[in-house]
Amino acid sequence: MTYDYNKVIIALDTPDDRKALDIVRLLKDKISVFKVGLELFCASGPEIVKKINDEGCKVFLDLKFHDIPNTVAGAVKSCISAGPFMLDVHASGGLEMMTKAKEAAEGAQSGKKPILLAITVLTSLDEKDLAAMNIDKMPKEQVKTLAYLAKKAGLDGVVASPKEISAIRETVGKDFLIVTPGVRPTWAAAGDQKRIMTPAQALDKGADYIVVGRPVTAAADPLDALSKLFQ
Numbered sequence: 001m002t003y004d005y006n007k008v009i010i011a012l013d014t015p016d017d018r019k020a021l022d023i024v025r026l027l028k029d030k031i032s033v034f035k036v037g038l039e040l041f042c043a044s045g046p047e048i049v050k051k052i053n054d055e056g057c058k059v060f061l062d063l064k065f066h067d068i069p070n071t072v073a074g075a076v077k078s079c080i081s082a083g084p085f086m087l088d089v090h091a092s093g094g095l096e097m098m099t100k101a102k103e104a105a106e107g108a109q110s111g112k113k114p115i116l117l118a119i120t121v122l123t124s125l126d127e128k129d130l131a132a133m134n135i136d137k138m139p140k141e142q143v144k145t146l147a148y149l150a151k152k153a154g155l156d157g158v159v160a161s162p163k164e165i166s167a168i169r170e171t172v173g174k175d176f177l178i179v180t181p182g183v184r185p186t187w188a189a190a191g192d193q194k195r196i197m198t199p200a201q202a203l204d205k206g207a208d209y210i211v212v213g214r215p216v217t218a219a220a221d222p223l224d225a226l227s228k229l230f231q
């Protein structure tokens with residue numbers, strides 16, 4: 001079975017923009033989308049998005065906005081000028097917040113409108129973690145509820161564990177992107193990820209994109225690790 005590397009997003013979790021750009025240059029023949037999260041963005045600012053775009057690559061700007069609707073709408077507007085390909089907000093911010101985020105994204109100049117995703121239940125959380133927050137549900141049930149709300153708000157898709165792909169498809173249908181972090185090749189440590197599957201299993205289940213960070217970026221040889229991603 002061959003897998004499509006265009007569906008792989010590499011997470012650049014480092015505070016060092018030079019190290020992040022080195023990884024982009026090393027992997028860009030195979031990878032077209034790189035993820036800038038809170039660590040890199042807080043250290044480097046919006047410039048890092050432009051620098052990755054200048055390398056001919058796209059950016060998933062994973063800032064997971066979660067605030068009152070007016071503030072999130074403003075944050076979405078502010079970061080669009082940097083040129084992200086994808087953006088996300090927390091679905092648990094609620095329907096109105098997601099709707100305002102979508103309206104703000106649609107206000108982008110033509111050709112610059114980013115894909116807008118909603119984080120459902122973080123892949124580092126399991127049933128016990130939800131219970132500790134008084135959410136008396138299995139993660140899959142909570143993901144279905146949040147995916148339904150994200151679809152109702154008009155977002156383009158969700159971020160979830162590959163374990164929930166079938167449940168999301170049953171709830172919101174086919175025309176909705178599913179982006180899955182929480183993927184680990186058989187040879188990699190899970191670390192803080194709790195709801196995991198392998199990259200191959202995630203794509204077999206129908207993920208539109210998988211997100212992988214440390215198994216590749218922390219490897220002694222990231223190109224070699226990337227070549228073994230589907231093992």
Ligand SMILES: O=c1ccn([C@@H]2O[C@H](COP(=O)(O)O)[C@@H](O)[C@H]2O)c(=O)[nH]1
Pocket residue numbers: 011012013035037119121122123124159160181182183191193211212213214215
């Ligand atoms: O539910 C979520 C949402 C986002 N992430 C992000 O994905 C990467 C995963 O990195 P690994 O090193 O492969 O664990 C990371 O940037 C997270 O912020 C997630 O893991 N789970």
